[in-house]
Amino acid sequence: MDAVTVASGNAGIIANEASANTTQREAEFDELRLSGACDAAAETSAIIRDMLDRVADKWSLLIIGALSEGPRRFSALHKSVPGISQRMLTHTLRNLERDGLVSREVFAEVPPRVEYSVTELGETLIVPVSVLARWAVVNRDTILAHRDLYDARQDAGL
Amino acid sequence: MDAVTVASGNAGIIANEASANTTQREAEFDELRLSGACDAAAETSAIIRDMLDRVADKWSLLIIGALSEGPRRFSALHKSVPGISQRMLTHTLRNLERDGLVSREVFAEVPPRVEYSVTELGETLIVPVSVLARWAVVNRDTILAHRDLYDARQDAGL
DNA sequence: CTGAATCCCATACGATACTG
DNA sequence: CAGTATCGTATGGGATTCAG
Numbered sequence: 001m002d003a004v005t006v007a008s009g010n011a012g013i014i015a016n017e018a019s020a021n022t023t024q025r026e027a028e029f030d031e032l033r034l035s036g037a038c039d040a041a042a043e044t045s046a047i048i049r050d051m052l053d054r055v056a057d058k059w060s061l062l063i064i065g066a067l068s069e070g071p072r073r074f075s076a077l078h079k080s081v082p083g084i085s086q087r088m089l090t091h092t093l094r095n096l097e098r099d100g101l102v103s104r105e106v107f108a109e110v111p112p113r114v115e116y117s118v119t120e121l122g123e124t125l126i127v128p129v130s131v132l133a134r135w136a137v138v139n140r141d142t143i144l145a146h147r148d149l150y151d152a153r154q155d156a157g158l
Numbered sequence: 159m160d161a162v163t164v165a166s167g168n169a170g171i172i173a174n175e176a177s178a179n180t181t182q183r184e185a186e187f188d189e190l191r192l193s194g195a196c197d198a199a200a201e202t203s204a205i206i207r208d209m210l211d212r213v214a215d216k217w218s219l220l221i222i223g224a225l226s227e228g229p230r231r232f233s234a235l236h237k238s239v240p241g242i243s244q245r246m247l248t249h250t251l252r253n254l255e256r257d258g259l260v261s262r263e264v265f266a267e268v269p270p271r272v273e274y275s276v277t278e279l280g281e282t283l284i285v286p287v288s289v290l291a292r293w294a295v296v297n298r299d300t301i302l303a304h305r306d307l308y309d310a311r312q313d314a315g316l
Numbered sequence: 317c318t319g320a321a322t323c324c325c326a327t328a329c330g331a332t333a334c335t336g
Numbered sequence: 337c338a339g340t341a342t343c344g345t346a347t348g349g350g351a352t353t354c355a356g
Binding site: 231232233244245247248264268269270271272 | 337338339340
Binding site: 052129133137 | 200202203204205206207208209210211212213214216219220223239240241255256257258259279282283285286287289290291292293294295297298300301303304305307308309
């Protein structure tokens with residue numbers, strides 16, 4: 001871990017060089033990061049938590065992932081994201097649209113057709129999501145093994 | 159987006175070169191990815207969702223973040239993660255320990271002392287988390303702006 | 317086809333009080 | 337200090353039904 005540790009809390013974790021997601025807004029980012037370590041730690045934690053609550057729910061990232069390959073209509077998306085209910089697909093798409101991460105285009109046809117696609121802002125999420133998804137796939141077996149081991153020890157300890 | 163798109167679903171999103179998180183397990187990863195596009199799409203989605211459910215809850219990532227700077231004892235962690243209740247701190251730490259992401263060391267002293275630290279496996283999570291945290295901080299304002307705009311249009315549409 | 321509306325359950329989470 | 341136990345609320349999310 002070659003991170004530049006700041007003070008305490010969750011400010012340090014975002015200060016390392018992740019070698020990805022380089023945008024034109026990093027100036028603002030650095031400004032925020034340096035605006036006093038103690039305050040920023042709590043504030044940054046809140047920011048991360050807020051954004052995470054919005055984007056790291058059960059379906060948002062998977063929808064972004066499915067949409068990252070190109071525009072999809074509602075029913076196609078329904079199939080591309082296995083296990084999602086109609087209700088949650090609608091709901092999650094609305095939230096993503098509200099946050100400007102996906103755009104919704106309605107075609108005045110019959111039968112009605114609605115296409116969803118990731119916006120430019122949504123595109124910026126794809127790299128972070130990819131990294132996390134990659135981690136999930138690579139480390140799944142290891143985590144499951146640890147979990148089983150832990151549970152076995154618990155049972156033995158009774 | 160220069161991702162190598164595979165077929166459909168969420169297999170493609172993890173196939174791009176994110177230039178990060180290069181581990182010795184990538185062989186397994188590639189094997190899994192190529193084990194049939196259609197099946198793998200659904201299976202990969204499930205994997206991502208499972209891991210995300212475990213790690214993307216309200217506190218796990220923040221605790222990992224706080225711990226990434228070095229070992230911390232329970233009370234210090236309680237301060238480092240603003241807003242968390244002791245109940246959730248205990249609960250989340252147990253889950254992280256169960257998954258092998260953090261380790262717990264008890265010192266037989268009085269007063270009792272318990273130190274938590276990220277494991278080697280937990281370290282591998284820090285880069286993905288950093289990337290996502292960075293994204294959250296950088297794009298927060300933009301998202302809030304979109305949200306306000308959307309809500310304003312909704313109110314006007316009534 | 318694309319949703320919106322309703323019902324209902326499981327659980328995540330916080331507050332509080334108690335223990336070794 | 338580092339938890340455990342119990343309670344209550346809020347929310348997520350599935351199943352089903354209705355509508356444009």
